[in-house]
Amino acid sequence: MNVESVQRVSIPPPQPFFMSLKYNLKETFFPDDPFKHFNNQTPLKRLLLTLQYFFPIFQWAPHYTFNFLKSDIISGITIATLAIPQGISYAKLANLPPILGLYSSFIPPMVYAMMGSSKDLAVGTMAVGSLLMASMLASVVNPNQNPKLFLHLAFTATFFAGLFQALFGLFRLGLIVDFLSHAAIVGFMGGAATVVCLQQLKSILGLQHFTHHSDILSVMRSVFTQTHEWRWESAILGCCFILFLMATRYFIGELKKGLNPPSIRDLVFVSPYMTTAIKTGLITGIIGLAATVGRSFAIFKNYHIDGNKEMIAFGTMNIVGSFTSCYITSGPFSRTAVNYNAGCKTAASNIVMAVAVMLTLLFLTPLFYYTPLVVLASILVSAMLGLIDYEAAIHLWKIDKFDFLVCISSYIGVVFGSIEIGLVIAVGISVLRVLLFVARPKTFVQGNIPNSGVYRNVEQYPNANHIPGILILEIGAPIYFANASYLRERITRWINEEEDRIKAIGNSNTNLQYVIMDMTAVANIDTSGISMLEELNNIFGRRGLQLVLVNPRSEVMKKLNKAKFLDEIGHSWIYLTVEEAVGACNFFLDTCKPIHTKDESEGGSNV
Amino acid sequence: MNVESVQRVSIPPPQPFFMSLKYNLKETFFPDDPFKHFNNQTPLKRLLLTLQYFFPIFQWAPHYTFNFLKSDIISGITIATLAIPQGISYAKLANLPPILGLYSSFIPPMVYAMMGSSKDLAVGTMAVGSLLMASMLASVVNPNQNPKLFLHLAFTATFFAGLFQALFGLFRLGLIVDFLSHAAIVGFMGGAATVVCLQQLKSILGLQHFTHHSDILSVMRSVFTQTHEWRWESAILGCCFILFLMATRYFIGELKKGLNPPSIRDLVFVSPYMTTAIKTGLITGIIGLAATVGRSFAIFKNYHIDGNKEMIAFGTMNIVGSFTSCYITSGPFSRTAVNYNAGCKTAASNIVMAVAVMLTLLFLTPLFYYTPLVVLASILVSAMLGLIDYEAAIHLWKIDKFDFLVCISSYIGVVFGSIEIGLVIAVGISVLRVLLFVARPKTFVQGNIPNSGVYRNVEQYPNANHIPGILILEIGAPIYFANASYLRERITRWINEEEDRIKAIGNSNTNLQYVIMDMTAVANIDTSGISMLEELNNIFGRRGLQLVLVNPRSEVMKKLNKAKFLDEIGHSWIYLTVEEAVGACNFFLDTCKPIHTKDESEGGSNV
Numbered sequence A, B: 001m002n003v004e005s006v007q008r009v010s011i012p013p014p015q016p017f018f019m020s021l022k023y024n025l026k027e028t029f030f031p032d033d034p035f036k037h038f039n040n041q042t043p044l045k046r047l048l049l050t051l052q053y054f055f056p057i058f059q060w061a062p063h064y065t066f067n068f069l070k071s072d073i074i075s076g077i078t079i080a081t082l083a084i085p086q087g088i089s090y091a092k093l094a095n096l097p098p099i100l101g102l103y104s105s106f107i108p109p110m111v112y113a114m115m116g117s118s119k120d121l122a123v124g125t126m127a128v129g130s131l132l133m134a135s136m137l138a139s140v141v142n143p144n145q146n147p148k149l150f151l152h153l154a155f156t157a158t159f160f161a162g163l164f165q166a167l168f169g170l171f172r173l174g175l176i177v178d179f180l181s182h183a184a185i186v187g188f189m190g191g192a193a194t195v196v197c198l199q200q201l202k203s204i205l206g207l208q209h210f211t212h213h214s215d216i217l218s219v220m221r222s223v224f225t226q227t228h229e230w231r232w233e234s235a236i237l238g239c240c241f242i243l244f245l246m247a248t249r250y251f252i253g254e255l256k257k258g259l260n261p262p263s264i265r266d267l268v269f270v271s272p273y274m275t276t277a278i279k280t281g282l283i284t285g286i287i288g289l290a291a292t293v294g295r296s297f298a299i300f301k302n303y304h305i306d307g308n309k310e311m312i313a314f315g316t317m318n319i320v321g322s323f324t325s326c327y328i329t330s331g332p333f334s335r336t337a338v339n340y341n342a343g344c345k346t347a348a349s350n351i352v353m354a355v356a357v358m359l360t361l362l363f364l365t366p367l368f369y370y371t372p373l374v375v376l377a378s379i380l381v382s383a384m385l386g387l388i389d390y391e392a393a394i395h396l397w398k399i400d401k402f403d404f405l406v407c408i409s410s411y412i413g414v415v416f417g418s419i420e421i422g423l424v425i426a427v428g429i430s431v432l433r434v435l436l437f438v439a440r441p442k443t444f445v446q447g448n449i450p451n452s453g454v455y456r457n458v459e460q461y462p463n464a465n466h467i468p469g470i471l472i473l474e475i476g477a478p479i480y481f482a483n484a485s486y487l488r489e490r491i492t493r494w495i496n497e498e499e500d501r502i503k504a505i506g507n508s509n510t511n512l513q514y515v516i517m518d519m520t521a522v523a524n525i526d527t528s529g530i531s532m533l534e535e536l537n538n539i540f541g542r543r544g545l546q547l548v549l550v551n552p553r554s555e556v557m558k559k560l561n562k563a564k565f566l567d568e569i570g571h572s573w574i575y576l577t578v579e580e581a582v583g584a585c586n587f588f589l590d591t592c593k594p595i596h597t598k599d600e601s602e603g604g605s606n607v
Helices: A017-029 A043-054 A057-063 A066-093 A099-103 A107-115 A127-137 A147-170 A182-199 A201-205 A216-224 A227-239 A241-247 A271-291 A294-301 A307-323 A333-341 A348-370 A373-385 A390-399 A401-417 A419-439 A481-505 A527-542 A554-562 A565-569 A578-591 B017-029 B043-054 B057-063 B066-093 B099-103 B107-115 B127-137 B147-170 B182-199 B201-205 B216-225 B227-239 B241-247 B271-291 B294-301 B307-323 B333-341 B348-370 B373-385 B390-399 B401-417 B419-439 B481-505 B527-542 B554-562 B565-569 B578-591
Strands: A443-448 A455-457 A470-475 A514-518 A546-550 B443-448 B455-457 B470-475 B514-518 B546-550
Touching: A043 A057, A043 A307, A057 A107, A066 A099, A066 A127, A066 A333, A066 A348, A099 A348, A107 A307, A107 A348, A127 A147, A127 A182, A127 A271, A127 A419, A147 A271, A147 A307, A182 A216, A182 A271, A182 A373, A182 A390, A182 A401, A182 A419, A182 B481, A182 B527, A216 A401, A271 A307, A271 A419, A390 A401, A390 B527, A390 B554, A401 A419, A419 A481, A419 B419, A419 B481, A443 A481, A455 A578, A470 A481, A470 A578, A481 A514, A481 A527, A481 B182, A481 B419, A514 A578, A527 A546, A527 A554, A527 A565, A527 B182, A527 B390, A546 A565, A546 A578, A554 A565, A554 B390, B043 B057, B043 B307, B057 B107, B066 B099, B066 B127, B066 B333, B066 B348, B099 B348, B107 B307, B107 B348, B127 B147, B127 B182, B127 B271, B127 B419, B147 B271, B147 B307, B182 B201, B182 B216, B182 B271, B182 B373, B182 B390, B182 B401, B182 B419, B201 B216, B216 B401, B271 B307, B271 B419, B390 B401, B401 B419, B419 B481, B443 B481, B455 B578, B470 B481, B470 B578, B481 B527, B514 B578, B527 B546, B527 B554, B527 B565, B546 B565, B546 B578, B554 B565
Parallel strands: A470 A514, A514 A546, B470 B514, B514 B546
Antiparallel strands: A443 A455, A443 A470, B443 B455, B443 B470
């Protein structure tokens, strides 16, 4: 064979199993190489680095300046003014005593300030997490009939949320959160916000009885079966809304002076309730991580955040919180954005906020005793309306219809079903998309771009030319069990279509003789995939076709070699580029007309 | 810019949403284009084609020859001699009356002969399906205490299995079966065979009481807590095994003369049992489809089988079976291989087998009355030992460690847990692998292969050269929500490492200025992926780097254009090949030294 080739596709040398396992595990769980700085250090220095890794405060505190302090005080007080009314509202949303919202804005931000690596994140309770916790716990305990048990379950769920978050971080499972797509979160948050707004109908209409379900049908039934209760108030509401806002005053419950009481002995670890607490903790924990926007802000300011380490910080924050009468906290977007815009410089703004809340708890709580429910409701509604991001939904529709489907399905799931149903639908559809991509990979026919040695998809480049007698196929995904049957069918169909095309042209000189498979995008192959290639090669042999591989990856080469498939097709039929492969095929087409048919008896080596 | 380019990467014209939806649905569900022949036909011809599509017998019967008949009679009688003892054994395995095994070898093969498209498949009951049905139904009904209800539930489960199979076929959901990988099936079948062999300890040791669980621990406990029962028989077994085989005779129950009685009125559609029947039907139905080997044999003989249509045939066969006292049937490997080796020519061999079984049912059943249980047990054990395919497991270990993991996990799951657990583990790990592939795609640095314009992964081709000032990255998977965060981290790390490398060399002339991303393997992108690219581009802008894209697919180009990302990086920074992109970068590196830094205020367009 005198076709010149610049470089052969070599078979990589065998690698010890444990070395390649170690490499793969490292790439899967430590893609950002977080311990890079630990290399070549003294043990003492390593200890210090470890301390700084888990408590970044030791990293930034020594360099803290007076200018930083000024900025952090301003932003800290700004977010405190937001944290106090929102804290109270969200705690009501979670069917918990309002004071818990304040407790949760005191201890957790302190913990985060020491352990978190984001400079912009503002810690606090979140509307969606509150709602989720309320709806999940209400399935086992009625918050009105047994408020104490409900409260203790909330602490327990918070404890488990923190535990799961910390464990995810320790075991580098940040990728669990990656499976909540942006589209899913947009739909989910929008749905949750809609549900929160609907729940406020209770306060706004002044209803005494209200459903514990969150779906729109139950809420509407609650509202419209009690028309006798709201008709006249609704009339007032319609006539003189502002007067109503000022005049109507309900108690919001007792706000006790004093800091967080310990709650570590309130955690419930007994059988009938614990599973609910674990489930609630797991889901609210994941939602808390997904809602966290520290990383997005870090990108704006161009510094690095280790997502897995942040999870450990969040986990610790919630575990400590569950011991000190706090419920689930996170770094919600709205508050973090305010913190960012107010010019925060370090996590110290969280300490300032915590101190402000502490002072409130010590001296100012009685002032909140007469806060009208309607005011809280309007705080919630206005915060929630910002979460219904219809513009993002329109953007999704324009760019990616499937993402829009994910978004709208999770919205509908939340509004008409429940928060949990919405979440399951969103994750389910997103995962389905990934599976479908692998199960139904794109295959393309390539042609030669005129006046070049470049071969590209003929659909995308209509001026690319077919090469007579040669079919160039491009496989767009790894060849796995999930797509092996599909690819066999699809490739056979490509060949049939090509033969039909040649027949239609009527030029019998250029019978199809070579099938070139461009393996550039085939990142990996498994044993089902290799069996499929063997079957294809048998079919090709019977039809008088020669299979040619182009640019197989080292991983693929290694496996094809071990499976003896390279011997089957012949080592010389593997090329680095499509151009070289076409050159070799053309050389044979020109010199020796019919190629040898492969031995039939080779078939059937596997099932 | 005077860098010459043979072809620009064009933005594909917008396509109406419903057209692209139709195209995608067709590629997902009709990849083999089964209705190709229906185009341009008269309505009458179409009706005939439809009839032939659903009943292939109308296709082959007119061309049936006497020679075919001779071959089919020989192979049909051969498989009948296998079907009768196996049928009886498998029915015992399913805790059903032995005669059901014969009934199931009569009607279903008849149905398949009319509707199936495989020429080699031999229909019959299968060991794994029988065991699975027994273990799943036993969780609600004890077969010894209530044998009649158990029997009726088996019919009901068979009915649902058929229904699901037919529905999967009608809705072209063959891809569900694709998610059972070859490795999973090897491990699962091996585990099931081990369990079946263990169950035979009851017959071989002559135990009266035996566990209804299938896991190895329960079986061993059953065996060893009854040592007083088996010790002396075991001694005999050890001393004169053959004598024992001949001498020991137990009844196998009454075998009634006569053909299948109707069972359509026995189906149980009442509440407490129906859900179990549906679940059992769904799982045994899928296992039945996965165990079917018609397609593999079709490949040997080089004819085409439409997998989805086969599912309709199997579904109909099981639905009809459930109406005529049959339980779940499939096309098991062992019997099909015998049929193939006996030289069958068409599905008529199934008819011959059915007739032979019919004659047995009418005249010969009393002969089986005294069949020793030990004989049945040894039939089962010898059939099962063939299913423990340890060679395939070694092959998996050699070629693909992950496939081996799937195989061994499902084996252990079946043997130590239950058939269902093994199945869930096998599918779970297989799906996890697909998800991990997408969540952690490979990225590579490319270098120039000496004396060519070809750029390839520097790890695979160690002689490939880095280009000063340019980093060429190759992304190995579609950019989806599941890997967007990962890719951002990993690409940033590549850039940091490259900058460290340049620093280590100490040649400050060649600062990194261009990052070329080869998008050849990026089959698709979603909105999270586009956000990631936007963030990366912002980071690059701040670090004075220019992003260059190479060979984006039409799908990717379309979305990047809609999201205005092409405007952000500049339309001129997209090239067809890495060679052209490097040429353009080198042109700028040579002429105008420092490139412009991007405007900082552009950051933060999305969250």
